[in-house]
Amino acid sequence: MTSSTAALASARLAWFLRGQLLDRVVLILSWAAVVTEIFVLGLSGEPLLGYTGVVLVAAGLILGRFHRMPGLIVVVLGAVAAALLATEFVAMWTVVVFTLFSVTVRGTRAIVALLIAGIPVYISLVIREHWDFQASGALVASACCAVGAAVGSAVRAQQGYLESMKQRALDAEATADLAVARGIADERVRIARDLHDVVGHEVAVLGMHLGVAEVSLPAGDTAARTALESARASVRRVLHETQLILTVLRRGGDDDDPHRPTPDLAQIPALIETFRAAGVAVDFDIDADIGELDPTAGLAAFRIVQEALTNAQRHGRGPVKLAIRSADGHLSIVAENDCASTRKTSGEGRGYGLVGMRERARSAGGRLTIDDDGGRFRVTATLRTDGGIIQ
Structure with a gap:
């Protein structure tokens, strides 16, 4: 800060x-x-x-x-x-x-x-x-x-x-932190790309040359053949270690399975069940006729619901009312519940989650509004089903 x-x-x-x-x-x-x-x-x-x-x-x-x-x-x-x-x-x-x-x-x-x-x-x-x-x-x-x-x-x-x-200062700081984190993630991807395209390629070519050299050796040159086999084994280890480094860089230290499918709207019911299992009462209502949804909008919807339920669990009380509706090419997500009697300030944990939801909505071309009248806290996100930008 x-x-x-x-x-x-x-x-x-x-x-x-x-x-x-x-x-x-x-x-x-x-x-x-x-x-x-x-x-x-x-x-x-x-x-x-x-x-x-x-x-x-x-x-x-x-x-x-x-x-x-x-x-x-x-x-x-x-x-x-x-x-x-x-x-x-x-x-x-x-x-x-x-x-x-x-x-x-x-x-x-x-x-x-x-x-x-x-x-x-x-x-x-x-x-x-x-x-x-x-x-x-x-x-x-x-x-x-x-x-x-x-x-x-x-x-x-x-x-x-x-x-x-104060809230603007905290939001600005949180946005700056997100920008830094995004820059770090972009740099990780760039480094991983360079490692893959340059170092990985050169090491693979080196292994091929070593193989050619090994095949071309006379039958009685045992010492040189042993040295080439050792060099090829070292090249294989380097390639293996490079792949591990690439995996870490691309995942950015995230513990999630890199082969897991990207979350979307279809996985929200399962997400809600995990919150219910943790003791959070969720009143869930989703429009059965949502239709096809752009992958970017689907991922943003999943993450917004995830953060909204987490925020409601930490800072609210009582059941959470979650409604997802689709109309005129727009997807609407509304999550609300009562405010806790003893509320934390944004500096104590609430501000970053809200900024994250805003950034997630903007990244998908949507918008997010927050209403807090002191008794009821409501988060409303609006996204375009085709992944376009809301004017």
Whole structure:
């Protein structure tokens, strides 16, 4: 990995842009506001009805740790209750601002959260101020709600940008590794070709000349005949060792049988059975009318399915749904399953497999897309059945 790529892959946001850290900070501040409000209400002799808002806000903070939007709604209801029923209410709409930041930094759209929280807070404070729509408290509270949602959304955007840059760096590095590996493989083939065409040919010719020389020797020249036989035996050993070297170079160190047929679409059911035997539940559905498939597309389809199932086994959970369809001269492969609760980053093993599938699809003239919504992971590959390039 180059120094610039490594630096980008390991880059971290400044502390004031780390959403998870700031989310914890505003949670602490929210609970501090709740505790302070309870003490203030107690010191002012607030009746029990006045505690309704603070109780709802506390319940919303707890619920929001598990369900963002329901928690926000309960916190807003608490702030509205505090504005309408209690003598002190400022701390409660402050908690609304903190909660808006929390839910937006954790993924909720800012405009949706602001509409849910800002309008009820504004209207409740307008009512408290005897229907004064220009009341400073109502306007300030609404503006603070907008700021909280906007800041949370901005922090999340920064996090997403950094993560995307990290992923691009890792993908670029993986692509570079693939290019190096491909170059090494091409060089192996070139060396094997040179050995076969030059060294192998010359050694074979040498063996022929030695045979001619042996036949031409006088009958009584035993010493020369023995030396020629030894030389011919050495030539045979050289040829044998050269063949072994050629086999290693052409196979590139792969342990697969070089005489094994090239994998294609017909071998996918057997591949799926190996995954099922390993404990992976695969729901397989293939179009029975696929017809003739170009060998390049067939090999790419097999390898994409193999890598997709491996990726689902390592990083997903639950059954894998695999569907292969053919229509209008195109072959579609879709593999999807649920994301694991504890997911690894691409740097921990997921990125190279995805890059490999992309490269495999491109090598066959197709394309591959990946959809990940946090709950479901889907890989979709599209190839032309005639082996052509998809425009």
